[in-house]
Amino acid sequence: MSVTAAKGFRAAGVAAGLKSTGAPDVALVVNDGPNDAAAAVFTSNRCKANPVLWSERAISDGRLRAVVLNSGGANCYTGAEGFQVTHATAEEVARLNALSPLDVLVCSTGLIGLPLPQDRLLAGVADATTRLTATGGGDAAEAIRTTDSVSKQASVTSPHGWSVGGMAKGAGMLAPALATMLVVITTDALVDGPGLDSALRAATRVTFDRLDSDGCQSTNDTVALMSSGASGLAPDPVEFTAAVTAVCHDLAQQLLADAEGSEHDIAIEVRGAVSEEEAVEVGRSVARSNLFKAAVFGKDPNWGRILASVGTTSATFDPADLDVAMNDVWVCRKSTPAESADGIDLSGRKVGVVIDLKAGPATATVWTNDLTHAYVHENSAYSS
């Protein structure tokens, strides 16, 4: 499991006192090679945190030797001083592990606008370095939790002998172009930078980018993929992309299941769109309807709120010819009531919505959560 499922990686997670609770808050993942190829994708939010600004630079040559992550502070909107903390963190990882600072990706998560105490963070880096082991993936996954109720890990082993493993954190601010999350994926397959980049982009496009728990887009999102090449095996690119996608999908579903205060996981499948982009646009509009999400929390199959959301998009469809199903009951055909919604049981955690636009061949699924009292509670009390 996790980032040490693949050979050639060591990891650790330690408590550095960044969290007032004393829980683990610094994680380190080191790639012992022989390969050092890597790829990463970042938040599309234009207000980027300091570690993202650093990491975009670090990954630009397609090579990484380590990823250092902290919870307990996002180091976002903390000014030039905050960037200096990120820089010092990369320098310290490099110094202690005999690497170049620009081969160190830095990730932070927590509150925005608060300074991150550099002395504690660097002491944590030193502590983590001494604890690095080939079985430390679980400790690392533990140390990146914020409001996550559980740590998230996944792995796939190819019948050809190579592996892909990963860890993720994220429970709120989950929205497009990456949820609010940090993800580190490792593989011992031998893949070069461009191969990793193309596999990672293909995988995130249909997994993390389709997750829209609360419509709020973070400033810190990072997904990194590193290859150690320690298996000595060069994978088939299609099989490799499928394996990375499987790990991303597994982690994305774990994020969904652990979203702050959620009681339902809602899959919104849009069919019959003229393009995948339009299918995603329609799915996302429903995923962002507070009224629809509150109705699901109330176990109310209120499909009118689905159509009201579809109508706000610019996708191609005939407003008088839409079909909608909830949990396989086609409550709406040709934009008029069809099968009775009375029998729809929304007591389970999984809810399925299908919207048929009848306009083309494309399809896409967007995942979201319901809007609950607990979501409001967690997010109104988070920093106070």
Added chain:
Amino acid sequence: MSVTAAKGFRAAGVAAGLKSTGAPDVALVVNDGPNDAAAAVFTSNRCKANPVLWSERAISDGRLRAVVLNSGGANCYTGAEGFQVTHATAEEVARLNALSPLDVLVCSTGLIGLPLPQDRLLAGVADATTRLTATGGGDAAEAIRTTDSVSKQASVTSPHGWSVGGMAKGAGMLAPALATMLVVITTDALVDGPGLDSALRAATRVTFDRLDSDGCQSTNDTVALMSSGASGLAPDPVEFTAAVTAVCHDLAQQLLADAEGSEHDIAIEVRGAVSEEEAVEVGRSVARSNLFKAAVFGKDPNWGRILASVGTTSATFDPADLDVAMNDVWVCRKSTPAESADGIDLSGRKVGVVIDLKAGPATATVWTNDLTHAYVHENSAYSS
């Protein structure tokens, strides 16, 4: 006050049994002239309710003699049968009041996807017709309430002797390109169709269109403006537009104050934008951040969530040079923490946010509410 503040109008509100509670649910406003010029704007949602489909046709010649409104059912996604109910309603108002059906605007509000009982609605129309009076505006305003806790009315009288009055309903699904609301505005000033249309569009653009309580856009929104000309006075166009805007602003603020479950009214002023459109885009992004809105509910001045929303827009600004104030405290200057947020008291209902993009001369204010337990409760229990 209300739609009978202006001379030349009669109105009534009656209980027709559309609401299970027995509360008033049918309203009628008749223009006795001599003028019959009118204008109306409708939801930009592409999934439009049957009454909107009818009313777009009715207003196309710039003339109206009556508006009939019902609560207790939106008549949306009810198919050809539903359109027939709307058509029959207009016919009945016309027959009983000696008008042309195409001079009758029809508005409905309530749940989507449920048939509206035609016999009850037509009986309500007959009852309302017999009760029409020149002081019936209050009864009409009462009859269009859904989850509104109070009826909404406003009026302005010009020193020149003409008046503008209006009523509104709306408490949820409040979002752009009109909130979920029905509004009827009347005037005894003598204004032609194009003059009414231009005043109405100018007024709604800076009032109802800037209200974004929960990001959910309705299928039934209608704002109608009718001129009876009964004062015999032709107003100055600028003064008339200002009066219509004042009535719309007053009604919009009443909608905001009564939004479902809300505890705060939040004004988001964006300054320094290169255009009004960009200022609105930035304001709306913050108005739609569930995280920010939940923080306000929790009385937590979490300005990081404001910046995270600003960063999702395509507006022109330097991410490293943003200023943000909450209740006049500049918590963020040049995208770094400035004055302490500790002293910000969010216990009052009114909350003010100012965002300075420092990119241009344009400004706009968008209004929203906080995200509360009560919002989730009302909207999870609404139809069950």
